[in-house]
Amino acid sequence: MSGSTSKSAELLAHARTVTPGGVNSPVRAFRAVGGTPRFIREAKGPWLTDVDGNRYVDLICSWGPMILGHAHPDVMAAVQDAASRGFSFGTPSENEVALATEIVRRVEPVEQVRLVSSGTEATMSAIRLARGATGRSKIVKFAGCYHGHVDALLAAAGSGVATFALPDTAGVPKSSAGETIVLPYNDVSALEAAFAEHGDEIAAVITEASPGNMGVVPPAPGFTKALRDITTKHGALLVSDEVMTGFRCSGAGWFGHEGQQGESAPDLFTFGKVMGGGFPAAAFGGRADLMGMLAPDGPVYQAGTLAGNPVATAAGLATLQGCTDEVYAHLDSTAHAIADAASAELTKAGVPHTVQWASSMFSIFFRDGAVTNYDDAKDQDTEAFSRFFNAMLDQGVHLPPSAYESWFVSASHDDEAVAHVIDALPAAARAAAAS
Numbered sequence: 001m002s003g004s005t006s007k008s009a010e011l012l013a014h015a016r017t018v019t020p021g022g023v024n025s026p027v028r029a030f031r032a033v034g035g036t037p038r039f040i041r042e043a044k045g046p047w048l049t050d051v052d053g054n055r056y057v058d059l060i061c062s063w064g065p066m067i068l069g070h071a072h073p074d075v076m077a078a079v080q081d082a083a084s085r086g087f088s089f090g091t092p093s094e095n096e097v098a099l100a101t102e103i104v105r106r107v108e109p110v111e112q113v114r115l116v117s118s119g120t121e122a123t124m125s126a127i128r129l130a131r132g133a134t135g136r137s138k139i140v141k142f143a144g145c146y147h148g149h150v151d152a153l154l155a156a157a158g159s160g161v162a163t164f165a166l167p168d169t170a171g172v173p174k175s176s177a178g179e180t181i182v183l184p185y186n187d188v189s190a191l192e193a194a195f196a197e198h199g200d201e202i203a204a205v206i207t208e209a210s211p212g213n214m215g216v217v218p219p220a221p222g223f224t225k226a227l228r229d230i231t232t233k234h235g236a237l238l239v240s241d242e243v244m245t246g247f248r249c250s251g252a253g254w255f256g257h258e259g260q261q262g263e264s265a266p267d268l269f270t271f272g273k274v275m276g277g278g279f280p281a282a283a284f285g286g287r288a289d290l291m292g293m294l295a296p297d298g299p300v301y302q303a304g305t306l307a308g309n310p311v312a313t314a315a316g317l318a319t320l321q322g323c324t325d326e327v328y329a330h331l332d333s334t335a336h337a338i339a340d341a342a343s344a345e346l347t348k349a350g351v352p353h354t355v356q357w358a359s360s361m362f363s364i365f366f367r368d369g370a371v372t373n374y375d376d377a378k379d380q381d382t383e384a385f386s387r388f389f390n391a392m393l394d395q396g397v398h399l400p401p402s403a404y405e406s407w408f409v410s411a412s413h414d415d416e417a418v419a420h421v422i423d424a425l426p427a428a429a430r431a432a433a434a435s
């Protein structure tokens, strides 16, 4: 059982006086699950230690980046070496070329990349490039897919065919979201209908390569191909957002899993998370003819003071180099050991649930039946998830604090960490069952 959380509570109370909600990204506030968010003092391998000295097996992994585990020795050495030579130059440097080369080597259709500092910047820039390249303004996105807090992409409201989205958030003018068409995920006929009506105005379809932000909802067989066929037919670009799946689902991300080569590949990709190894680094890339439209060679402007930062790119490169075939095999077996045990305990406790997968990314929906889109994902017992979450946390296992997230494992999740998770499951499943 975890002990006192008084120092976290004190820090939160103070943080709320200087930062909205006391956190720098809303989900960290635990509003969906209740209780005190743990302020983490340090992390090593699969373990987090909070400011009160409690230890947790980490199943968030910083929402994906920590694929090798926390403070991995090789990444630490690369970071220390880079940092010892200065933190940021504002001029070109070697590490950024090495990281770009590694990404281009891994993801076959990506001929060039531009490095940025967050996934949000990557998708924002990819959309700008798509609009610049096609001279069109409308964007198609799918309900339940998250692409960062880009104005035009924060519209997920409304399902049904070709709903012109209202913004999901205050502060986004209708004019920004009004160029965004939101469609239900995995629904080819909705896509065909939207293109039949607006085909010559649509610059791009952006999709999570395999969505993880409504929980894990992989593309139905043929859906990714349909995206490619329809966009090609109408002269629109296909942007595959691999910020979450990139270099996690395989060495070449989700593309390495179900990707289509040559002309059938997406036009643009976005990356983040793993490629920064826990530091702020992200990228967008694609065919050289498209990327050549960016400044300084072309008319589409895009820039960043810290883009290609030498320390962040050193961390990213060392992380990618550590992602061997053995690491991916370990992620798969670890994720399956945890998910299978969780499912067995939930079944024993009579809790309706469904486990869904994208390679080693998985989530447990607290409902019966497959989840194919955002409406399905929302149709679950989030109260049961909250009880489950809190019972796990109490026993030293830190799950993502929302029912709509993937669980993440790392190369450092060893037998001891997995056993610790498995030991916590029976009580958590009973808590989930007790309404």
Ligand code: PMP
Binding pocket: 063, 117, 118, 119, 120, 121, 123, 146, 147, 148, 149, 208, 213, 241, 242, 243, 244, 272, 273, 282
């Ligand atoms: N795209 C996807 C698929 C993501 O999962 C995220 C972050 N969860 C983003 C974009 C935005 O990335 P960032 O938080 O680094 O801005």
